[in-house]
Amino acid sequence: MRFQQALPILFLYLFFGTNPLLAQIPKVPAQLEFADLTLKITPQAQREIQLDVDAQYRNPSYFKVKQERFQLYMPIVERELRGMGIPEDLKYLVIQESGLISDAVSTSNAVGFWQFKQGTAEEVGLRVDAQVDERKNIASSSRGAALYLKKHNATLDNWMTALVSYQMGLGGAKAYFGNQYSGKKVIEVDRNTHWYFKKFLAHKIAYGNAFGLLVSNRQLVEEKIQGPVTMAALAKRFGVSEEHLKEYNKWAGNGRVPAGTFTLFYIKEASLPIEPAIVKSPEEKPKKSQSASTASAKNSPIYKQANSYPRISGNTTKANQPNQITVNELDGVLAGKTTSPSKFSDEIGVKEKKFLRINDMNPGERIETGKYYYTEKKKTSAQVDTHLVLPGETLWSISQKYGIRLASLKSKNRIRKDSDLKAGMVLNLREPRKRGEDITILPISQPVQQNKSVIASATKPVEAKPSTPTYPRETAQPNRVTHTVAQGETLFAISRKYGVTVENLKSWNSIGSQNIISIGQKLVIFKP
Template identity: 60%
Template sequence: MKNLTNNLFKGVIFLSLLFLDPIGTLAQIPQVPREMYFADLTIRINEQARREIQLDVDALHRNQNYFKVKVDRANLYMPLIERELREIGVPEDIKYLVIQESGLIADAVSTSNAVGFWQFKQGTAEEVFLRVDNQVDERKNIVSSTRGAALYLRKHNSQLDNWMCALVSYQMGLGGAKSYFGNQYSGKKVIDLDRNSHWYFKKFLAHKVAFEGQNKMLVSNSGYLEEVRIQGPTSLKALAPRLGVSENHLKEYNKWASNGNIPGDKVYSVIYVNQGMPPTTPITAQVNSRPSGVENTSYSNNSSYPKITGNQQNATRPNQIKVNNINGVMAASTTTQSNFSQKIGIKEKKFRKINDLEKGARVESGKYYYVEKKKSHADVEKHVVLPGETLWSISQKYGITLSSLKAKNRIRSDRDLKTGMVLNLQEHRKRGESIPMVPGSEYRKIVEASNSPAVQTTASQNTQQEREQVRYEPAPSSQSSPQPPAQKVNPSRLTHTVIQGETLYRLSQTYGVSVDDIKKWNNLPDNNIKIGQIITIFKP
C-alpha cells in the first residue's frame, strides 16, 4: 500500500510538471497526422513513416529557445516569401522549405558551398537570374532568392507534374529526380508515404508540421519587414536616414550588398524592420470566402483603392509609401513629367512607361504615381466603371498595366467605356463575350459608396486639402482620373458631368430619379446630352 501511495504521488508530481512546464513538453509538440495536404496533393502517411517524421518534429521542438528564435524569424520574413511564391505561381506551402534549407539565416553556407536563404550554388543562382559577385550576392536577398527558388521549382514541376517530386528535385536536381521517380507520380494527386519514401520530402513535412500555425505564438519581435526597391547607384549609408533607421540596421538585414553599396545595373530590394503596424490584408484574401448563395460583390469595396501603405506623412518623397504594394509617390503639385521624374530620381521615359502616360501629359497634384512596374492583374476580380473614369485612371487605381486591362476586357479605348460596365481585373474575357452591366439599383449603391466622405478618407489617406480638391474642384485631363460623378453643393442638390456613353436613362438609374425630372431640372428640350455637359440632380 505504501509503495502504491508513493507511486501515485510521483505520478501526480510528474503530471503537474508536464502541464506546468512552459518549455518542450509533449503537450506542446504538434503531432504528425495520418493524412496531410501539401500544394494540390493529399499525402497519406503510414504508421512507420509517421513515427519517422514525428522524430524530426520532436527534434525541432527539443530546444524551445532555439525554436522560438526560428519562429520569430519566420514571422518576420514569411509575408515577403509568400508574396513572391504567389506571384510566380508556386504553392505557398513551399515556404517551409526555406526554414529547412537555412533556418532563414541570410549568410548561411553549407558544406557544399551553397549560400543564402535558399542555399543556391553560384551556377544555379545565375540560372535563375541572381547576381553573385564581389559586390552583390542576391542569394542573401530574401526577395530575389525567393523569386529565384520559385522559378526553379516551377520549371521542375512543369516537367515532373508533381509538387512532391519538384520539391525533392530541389535537393537532387531535375535529372536526379527524373531518374529517382520516373513517371510514377506524374499527375498523381494522392501520395502514399512509407519508410521507402524520399527522406528529403519527409523532412520537409516535419518542418511543415512543426512551424505551421506558429505565426501567432512565441513571437517576441515587434514591427514587420518593409521592402523598398532601389535603383542605384547609392549606398546603405545614404539610404539609412531616408528610411529612419541606422546604417548598421540596414547592413544586418541586407547582407547581399557586400560592401554596403547598391549598384545601378537594376532595381534591388532593400529591407528593414518597420516598427509600426503591418499593412492590412488585401481584399483578395476574402473575395472567394462568401457563403454559397450570396451575391457576387467582389467589387463592392473597390472604393478603398488604391491601397496606400508606408510612411504616408512623407508620401510626396520617394521610397516612403507603397501604392497597391508597389513603390509609389504622391505628386505635391501639378508639374511636368520631366520635373517630377527628376525630383523622384527616375528617368522621364521610364516614369512615363511605368505609369502608361502619354507624352506631354501633366503630373497632377494629389495623384499617386508608380515608380516601379505595375502588375498584370489586380488584387480584386472586378471593377464597376464609375462616371468620370477612364481606362487609364482604372489602371492606376489598381496598379494594373493599361495594356493588361485592355486585353482582359477586349476593349481598345475610352470610347468603348460605359458607366456601369463590370470590367475584369484578373481573368481574360472570352472572345465574343460581351461586357456585363451592373444592375441599376446596385450601381446606385456603388456610386454613393464611392462618394462617401468616410470611404474617400480611408481610400486615399490624403490631406484635407487634397480631399476637397477631389470632391469639389476636379480638373479634367485625358491622362488623369477625372472628377467624381457628383459634387455636393447642399444635402439635396448634386451636379454631374456627362462622360462618354452616358444617357439620361442611365443617369436616372444611377441616382434613382426619373428621366422627366432630370429634363425638367435642367430645361432639356429632349433626351440628348453631350460629353462634358453639367447636369443638376435633386436627390429624392
C-alpha cells in the first residue's frame, strides 16, 4: 500500500484507536431488555435517545470521571438493590439523578446520591439531621431508593412506570399512566414515552456499554466503626488522610462521627486520590491554604472550562479596534475605557440600538474597561454543553462569556431572573432542560467578597455603593492599590512588581484567557 493511501487509515487509527470513548459510542437498538420488560423502540425514539447517549460521550474527560465513579460505587449499589429484590438495571438511575456525586443538591432541595428530599428520605428510613445525613451515604441511600422503588412497583406493577414515579411521585405516576401498563411485559417506546424514562435508557446504554472499558485498581472499602469519634482519629487508624475520609464520608456532619454504629468508606490502593464532587485534575494538588473541596473545585475540568471563556483570536494587539478579533468565533471588540454605549458604538462603527440588541444591554448601561463586546449577533447555543455557575455571575455575564443570546440561555434552563441563579448550578448551553427536570447544584466555595465599585467583575454593570472588603480572620487584610498599565507592561511583569500571581491579577480584574490588557487600563491589586 502506498504511503498516500495509508494516510487516511493512519489518521483514523490515531484519532479513534487512541480514544476508545470516541470509537465506541453505542447505538440505540430497536429492541432492549430492561428489568423484566422487553422494550421495542421506534426509529424516532431511537434518534431521540441517541442524542442523549451522544451527549454523554461529547466530553470524554467528564465521561471518564463519571465512568470511574460508576465502577467505584456500583458494587455497593448492585448489592443493595439485590438485597431488596430490585432488578439491577435500575442502578443506572443513580447516575441520571446525581452523577454519583454524594452531596449534589437540586433546585428543589433534593440531596445526595439518589436525590432525596428530607421528608421522602425519612419515609424510607434514612437519618437526616445535623450530625448524620444518610442521603450522602451510598449504601444507606441505595437501600432507601430500593425500598422506594419496590413500594411503587407493588402498586404500579410495571418497572417502567415505577421508575418514572421516582421523578413524579406515586400519585403523579398513577394519574399520568393509569392502569395501561400494569402487568404489561412488552412495551413500545415512542415519541410519547415519558422523557424521564427515555433519558434513563440513554444512561443505561451509555454506561452499560462503557463499564468494561476502564480498568481501575481503586476499591471502595467499607469499615464498621463505633462513634463518637473524629475523622482525624479514624484517619490515623486506617492510614489515610483526614481530608480523604471527609470527602468519602460527607454523611457525617462537621467531620465527626456521632455515637452509634456506622459504616466508614475509603479508597484502598497504593495512592489515595480524593474524588471530589467537582473533579480534580489528577496532575494538580490542592494548596495547603485551601480546603480540600475548594482546591478540588478550582482544579476541576468543568471549573477550568468556566474560566477559559471567552475564547479570543485574531489580532489581539489591536483588540480595542473593530474588525480585529473574534470573541467565541464571533466578531467582537475589547473596551479600552469605561464609556457610554453611544460613544462606544460610534467609535466601532455600529449603530447604538443594534449594539445594545446584540449584547442584550439596556440603554443607559455603561461600557466597562477590559470587557469584550460583540459586534455580530450572538448564537442560540454555545460551543460547550454546560457551564458551572461561579459566585458573582449573572445570566447576562454568562451569556456574554459564551456568546449565547440571553433569551436562549434563560429558555434552555427555565430561569428568568438572576435571583434564581445559584453558585454551583450546572446550566445547559446547548440542549434545553426538560420540563420538571431539576438543575444540578455542585458544591463550590464562595470567594471572599470584594469591593464591587472598584474591582471589575464578570457581572452585568450595576451601580453599587462602596463597601469594605472582608477577608478571612486568619489572614491579614492586604493593601489595595490601583495600577495603571504602561506601554510594554505585561501581566507577568506587573505580578512580579507587586508580589502576586498572574492568576490573582486576572481574577481581581476579570481578565480573559488571552491575558489581554491595554495601555491606560487600571488594575486593582491586593498587595500581600
